[in-house]
Structure formats: structure tokens, C-alpha cells
Amino acid sequence: MTENDIDLIIKFGGSSITNKDCIETLRVTALEWCAHLVKKCLNSDKNCVIVHGAGSFGHHQAKEYHVSSGYSHLSTKFETDKIKLGFSLTRQSVLKLNASVIENLLKEGIPAISLSPFLSWKTDNRIVQEDGCEMIHAVLNQGYMPVLHGDAVFDKSLGCTILSGDTIIERICEKFEVKKVVFISDVDGIFDKPPNNLEAKLIKHIQVRTDGDIFMDIQTSQSVNDVTGGIKLKLQAAINIVKASPKTTVYISKVSSNSTQDICLNDNLDEKTFDSTKISLKK
């Protein structure tokens, strides 16, 4: 595969486009806003890849059937068959959300193409062994917009597992030259205290050292992370990305906000003007 530039990977976070408290429930207005944002990006001649989370689609089934742990450790066909059904149910639910995402992009006139990871991504003990980056490349080269998502996939050791959208983004950043990754979230970004704490302050810039450590009050951030595991994982994904791809800048930013729009559309950003978290490698 020849190397290719991607201007923007936009992650539609599961918590921003779905209501995580109710099974298979879309946040319709948020999803429409996201699709419209993508249209504006394409109109500005940006090369985009969309990745979306699962939110209240798939998670419920994956958890109920323990899809993430696979079935290699199980001894009976009955137990194994149950997880296989859970695997199919999980995929079916995520594909339902994927269909809504594609539908909204098509409504904006965007030639969106669903690249379901199950078919081309494989893991071994949850580590990506085969990826679908060649397919992303082909789809971009033909002038379509690739849409990927967290998915249930085959795993060499476990039988099956869950591959998260964030892991997919990490791999794409390794294989392509990606300028920006924007995680669209249901909060403004990373706070120094839980966001529902009135004293919580948004951390506007997190600089990552080449060894992966970050220049900020670890103790403070730790206490945040304990509360919101989602944000902790998001921050870790962001750190992994900038560590492996120093040219990439990652943003965590709120859905339907001017900041998110500015981040996606403007190449020269004044950090003071937006309320989001920027994560980049310390130069």
C-alpha cells in the first residue's frame, strides 16, 4: 500500500450519537449535526475517515454474552454456541447503528461506504494482527468516504473478541499520515476533576512525552479517570496515537459545539478560542 494522507479522522463517540442509558437509542439531532459537520469538511476539500462507537447499540449484547472474552476457554458446545449467537447479535445491533450513521451521511450527499471491521480486521489476544487499512486506502482513492466502527471480530487465541473504534483509529494513524483525530464526545474534553464537580476545570492542552508520560498533575487526572473510565480510555488512546504518530494532533471535543467545528475546519487554531482538549507530543 502506498502511503496516503488523511486530513481528519472524526470519531463519532458512542455517548455522543446514542443515549447510553436506553438500549438501541439514537441521539438523532447529534447524529445529524455530526453528518453536517462532515459535509462541511468535505466541502473544504478535506480527506476524511469516519469511525463511530457503539454506544447503546451492541454494548448490551456484548456484555450479556461476554463476547469480548471469546470462547476458546470454554469446554462445552452449548456454552460456545451461546457466545457465537451473542457475537452475531452484537454485530447485528452495531450494524443497525452503522446504517443510521450512513443514512445521515447520504442525506448530506456524501458517498459514504461502510467498512465493517469484522471482514478485514483480525486480532490475536486482542492485539490487531490484520487490519483493513488497504481497503480504507482503496475507498479513499476511489473518492468515497470510509466509515468504520467498533465491531465484534475473530481472535486467533480467544475465538472472538471486541475491537474498539479507538484501537482502529490507532492502527489507521500508524499506517497513514493523519493530521488530526477529533474524538466527538458528550463532554468538552478532559477535566481535572469529574465534570459534574462545579470546580472542574477543562484541561485545554495535554502534552505527551515520547515515553508516554503526560505533563500534568497525574494525581488530579487519576482521580478523574477513576470516575470516568470512558475518558481514561479515551485519553490513553489519544496518548497512544500521538506517541506512535508524532505528526498527529488529537482533540477531544463536545458534540454540536463551535469548538468541534473550528477544530475540524480550521488549520490554524488559536487554542484560547476553543473549549476542548488538545493532545499532542511535546516537541
Next chain:
Amino acid sequence: MTENDIDLIIKFGGSSITNKDCIETLRVTALEWCAHLVKKCLNSDKNCVIVHGAGSFGHHQAKEYHVSSGYSHLSTKFETDKIKLGFSLTRQSVLKLNASVIENLLKEGIPAISLSPFLSWKTDNRIVQEDGCEMIHAVLNQGYMPVLHGDAVFDKSLGCTILSGDTIIERICEKFEVKKVVFISDVDGIFDKPPNNLEAKLIKHIQVRTDGDIFMDIQTSQSVNDVTGGIKLKLQAAINIVKASPKTTVYISKVSSNSTQDICLNDNLDEKTFDSTKISLKK
């Protein structure tokens, strides 16, 4: 890929599971019947692959945007972009039907896995160049049931085109040892006159010579075929399959009928007892 046996490929014909006259309209009862039939086949320990047509899903969009002709012959970006959008719209519509098919199979407790051809099948001037048979093999080996469908795919010469479910079946029969292919149709099979003619008689057995000619009154069949292009193509697909895979027997049979159930479930069939068309190579 090591060779693998497939007991049954069941094609859910577009005209049997959708109402072709109304855009994106399911025949709910027919689809439920098909899913239940598959469950019975699995209960009889049969190795099944499902392929479904598009019917009133996808066809409309594919026709309106001329997706089948691709865009390589077009000179302007405006024209090309229009077909690309049509390509995405076609896929989105077919995937909607696919989601309903999978949902009905899951309701029967079948671990069905959608293998959307777009991701692994590629054509050159409509001839299959790359197929997804390795993926079908992997999915079967892991104990899941693969579900494929007619789809819009990339074409080396044309840019894009439509890959029919029948072409997919032909290729699967070349790569696997397939015992039976059952085309579930909205009519009993091939008739010697148009089926709405009161004198039309069902042809119960069509024997194909190794050169592809068939032992029947060509003139009569010709007149039928002129009327129902769908059946002509179906017959041609059946002929191609038995020519290339002499061990495979093909049946064209009506949805929700005892004959279809008998054909799928029984290994020793008495041709006199069923009202369907059997197509096999002349021995």
C-alpha cells in the same frame, strides 16, 4: 484455502422475500418462513450458506444512478460523483434488507454473519477477479452461518458495477464442493410457457449437456424466457453452476412450499413428489 463441503446454498430470491413493485418493501411472512427453513436445515446438521437477492431494495437506486455501468467512461467529476453517490445509496438500501434477513435468522437462534461482498469481491468488466470465498470458509469453520447478498462492488475497468447474488453462488460452487443449490423463487420453477398461461406446464427436470445445451424444447423455453427475463437469467445461472460443478444439483422452487422444504431437508428425493424444477448435468 483447504476445500470444504457445503451441503446447501439457499438463495432467498429478491422476488420471494420482497415485493418488487413497492420500493423497500419486505414480504415479512415469506422471510420468516425462509429463516425457519434454515433453522430446520441446521437442526439436520447441514452446512448452509445463505445468499439473498435485492428485490425492491437497491434495484431502484442502482437503476436510477446507472451503478452497473460504472463511471470510467464519464468525463466530468459531476457525472462521476453522481454515480458514486448512487453506489453508496444502492449499498445502503441492500444493507437494510440484509439487516432484516439477519434479524430473522437471529430470531431463530442462528449465529448468522453478514459477509457483505463489497469488501472482498472485486470484478473486472463484470467478471469476478477477487472473491470472498476464504472468508466464507473461515466463517463456516468457526461455526457461524455466512450470509451474502448481491451488492455494488468496485470494478477494475468500469470503476464500479453490480455483482449479482447468482454470480456469487456460481463462484462459491467453483471453490467448494456444493451438494445442492436451492433458488427460492416466487414461482414453482421453470415453465414451458409463461406461468400466467393456463396451459403452462412446470418442467420438473432440466438436464444440461457438458457443453451447456439443455435437453428440452429450446423454442418453447425461448418464448418463456422472452417474457420473464428473471427466470431466463436464473436458468442460465443454474446451467453455469452444473456445467462448472457437475456434482452440484440446482433446484428452483417456490417460497413457503412443501417442495422447497423437502428439497432442502431430504437427501433422497423422489422427483415425482415435488413441484419444482431440478437442473442437473446429464450423466
